[in-house]
Amino acid sequence: MLACVAFSCPNLEAFEIRTADTAINRITGDELGRFVAEKKSLSNLKIEGCTHLGFLNLCSSSLSTLWLSDLYSISKMIINCPNLKEISLDFSRKENDSTDLITMVDGLGRSCPNLRNMHIASIRLSHAVVLALTSANLRGLRMLSLVLGSAIVDASVAAITSSYPNLELLDLSGSSISDCGIGMICNVFPQTLSRLLLALCPNVTASGIQFATAQLPLLQLIDCGMTICDPSVQNVHLEGDGLPNGDGSCELNYQKKVTNPKLHQMYQKLIIKHGQLKKLSLWGCSGLDALYLNCPELNDLNLNSCTNLHPERLLLQCPNLENVHVSGCQDILRGAIQNQVFNDFTSLEDQFPCKRLADGSKRVQVPRFLDQQPSCNEKGRTRQTLCAVHVS
Structure with missing residues (x-):
């Protein structure tokens, strides 16, 4: 297939392979390396299902974006692409993956000096890997995503902050950093960081999240999914497709939980007042029982699955809300959210029946009142009067 593409498209600039659930990608590292070397105009390469590569040797002066997922036990990895700007490497979740990540990131620093966006998802990520990365010559990094590395700790954050002072996105989801690490992030990135992702970081508390939102004025996105968890829930299994979203974040999901009724339940409250925040994700924060938001741009x-959030301890002062996701929440909480985001006009709900989105989720539509003039905020923009509450 690669040979046919190479022959038929001599000036190919972008190439992407997606795999269905039952598909198997049998492309080897030798075949992929030869394909990239022949395509002198190729700048964008994204391939799923890279389980059979074995080794990787990519040399290209034109390649600027490289996404590879499902990598497994790569014996040798050489990526000599001096103009590469963005790289995403998603590794298999198998415990016996033998890829040497330390050697890999060290090589990237030498052969890809112009990297700006880096995303690595692997359960083998560790503090040693972070040290190898920060010693590499990658001073131009603006987006750094190191996902699923439970061995990444506060010392790793110290190395990152001292090496990359201009980060705009930092994703350490699945790590073991604590509120102390968040303090380091706030000290270094108050003038640059706009996206912070800390999903499934069990040592981070609501106080740390609250501190981050208070000290990072440019934040537009923060993801704390499964971070503030019910202490009676253990053994959470984290998954993700490893590939970044359009905003640079990585979708993570949890599958399994085991309840231990002997653990004392201590719930937390979260208060956020922020003038720039547009997206807040608290999915799976079952240890959260109170939430107060004053975020005019949210x-x-x-x-989703904030199962212990109390309706009487919820306050949403967010006039521009467009989407609220409440799947897995109590019905009484859904009602409280609808009352707040609909400006207490829920009595007219029956006149505006629910619709369903393309993905099958339920959408509750806010009526747009014909006799109500649109209000403008201090910046002169028309206020958003339509919000969708997704309940399934």
Whole structure:
């Protein structure tokens, strides 16, 4: 297939392979390396299902974006692409993956000096890997995502902050950093960081999240999914497709939980007042029982599976909300959210029946009142009067 593509498209600039659930990608590292070397105009390469590569040797002066997922036991990795700007490497979740990540990131620093965006997802990520990365010559990094590395700790954050002072996105989801690490992040990035992702970081508390939002004025996105968890829930299994979203974040999901009734339940409250925040994700934060938001620019709020959030301890002062996700929440909490985001006009709900989105989720539509003039905020923009509450 690669040979046919190479022959038929001599001036190919972008190439992407996606795999269905039952598909198997049998492309080897030798075949992929030869393909990249022949395509002198190729700048964008994204391939799923890279389980059979074995080794990787990519040399290209034109390649600027490289995404590879499902990598497994790569014996040798050489990526000599001096103009590469963005790289995403998603590794298999198998415990016996033998890829040497330390050697890999050290090589990237030498052969890809112009990297700006880096995303690595692997359960083998560790503090040693971070040290190898920070010693590499990658001073131009603006987006750094190191996902699923439970061995990444506060010392790793210290190395990152001292080496990359201009980060705009930092994703340490699945790590073991604590509120102390968040303090380091706030000290170094108050003038640059706009996206912070800390999903499934069990040592981070609501106080740390609250501190981050108070000290990082440019934040537009923060993801704390499964971070503030019910202490009676253990053994959470984290998954993700490893590939970054359009905003640079990585989707993570949890599958399994085991309840231990002997653990003392201590719930937390979260208070956020922020003038720039647009997206807040608290999915799976079952240890959260109170939430107070004063975020005039917030348009997307994810409260899926916030099972212990009390309706009487919820305050949403977010006039521009467009989407609120409440799947897995109590019905009484859904009602409280609807009352607040609909400006207490829920009595007219029956006149505006629910619709369903393309993905099958339920959408509750806010009526747009014909006799109500649109109000403008201090910046002169028309206020958003339509919000969708997704309940399934």
